Amino acid sequence: MVPLSLYLVLSAILFACGVAGFLIKRNIITVFMSIELMLNGVNLSFVAFAAHWQQLSGQVFVFFVMVVAAAESAVGLAIIIAVFRTRETLNVDQVNLLKL
Amino acid sequence: MFHLIVFSIFGAICVAGAVNLLVQRHPINSALSLVVVMGSLAVEFLLLGAEFVAAIQVIVYAGAIMVLFVFVIMLLNAGEEEHTRGSKVAYLLGIPGLLAGTIIVCWVLLQRSDVGRTSIGALPGPPAAIAQLLFHQFLLPFEVTSILVLIAIMGAVVLAARPQSVQESKKED
Numbered sequence: 001m002v003p004l005s006l007y008l009v010l011s012a013i014l015f016a017c018g019v020a021g022f023l024i025k026r027n028i029i030t031v032f033m034s035i036e037l038m039l040n041g042v043n044l045s046f047v048a049f050a051a052h053w054q055q056l057s058g059q060v061f062v063f064f065v066m067v068v069a070a071a072e073s074a075v076g077l078a079i080i081i082a083v084f085r086t087r088e089t090l091n092v093d094q095v096n097l098l099k100l
Numbered sequence: 101m102f103h104l105i106v107f108s109i110f111g112a113i114c115v116a117g118a119v120n121l122l123v124q125r126h127p128i129n130s131a132l133s134l135v136v137v138m139g140s141l142a143v144e145f146l147l148l149g150a151e152f153v154a155a156i157q158v159i160v161y162a163g164a165i166m167v168l169f170v171f172v173i174m175l176l177n178a179g180e181e182e183h184t185r186g187s188k189v190a191y192l193l194g195i196p197g198l199l200a201g202t203i204i205v206c207w208v209l210l211q212r213s214d215v216g217r218t219s220i221g222a223l224p225g226p227p228a229a230i231a232q233l234l235f236h237q238f239l240l241p242f243e244v245t246s247i248l249v250l251i252a253i254m255g256a257v258v259l260a261a262r263p264q265s266v267q268e269s270k271k272e273d
Binding site: 001002003004005006007008009010012013014016017018019020021023024025026027029030032033034036037040043044047048050051052054055056057059060062063064066067068069070071072073074075077078079080081082084085090091 | 103104107111114115118119121122127130131134137138141144145147148149150152153156157160161164165168169172173175176178181182190191194195198199201202205206209210212213214215216217218219222223225229230233234237238241245248249251252253255256257258259260262263
């Protein structure tokens, strides 16, 4: 028997690591991976609460989060490729214009 | 007891992978540690009984999305990141604040650790039960996500395609 709060603590730590990576990382791809880490932390709390309340819809929500994450990463990585093609850099500090 | 041991082992691997993602300078190392995080999270999902979610975590996240990441890292030949002035502010202000916030949240959660206890496989989520929900109660959101994925495919193709001017100059060569 594991308390529900341990799952939530693990989820909070993963989310915090994602936010920290988003703040301190300078490589645009690593920043993007930090977002995926945050989504994963949220998924864990969804599944933990689904088990706690005995509601399967929590697991269906995880499915939707994963679909959105897949769509987001496909579009995001395409944007990264477009940015790299015009700027020749992956450093977020040097990407300060939306204009291509 | 067995549940707690397996949870602790894979939770520790999970946190270690997440911290390794922050520490590593080269994006390919970060990507591989993210795969470790996703794999051990799949085990945590299995412990809660969510077998379908664990399967798509491995197939979609660790399989498809991370392959896309590694592919882009290799395509762009991304090297080690350099540190610039902007990141110093994040180190000095962001990290202590974030640590304080996380510790407070964890402390509050652990104060209430007697609220609910989950056993192994607390809520079995076999694909049949998930599909029953997905195609009845959540049919409209499911269809909306299919449109979202379609738009994402078109957006990715349009964004990653070479600009028209580059294509024309290639043709002239």
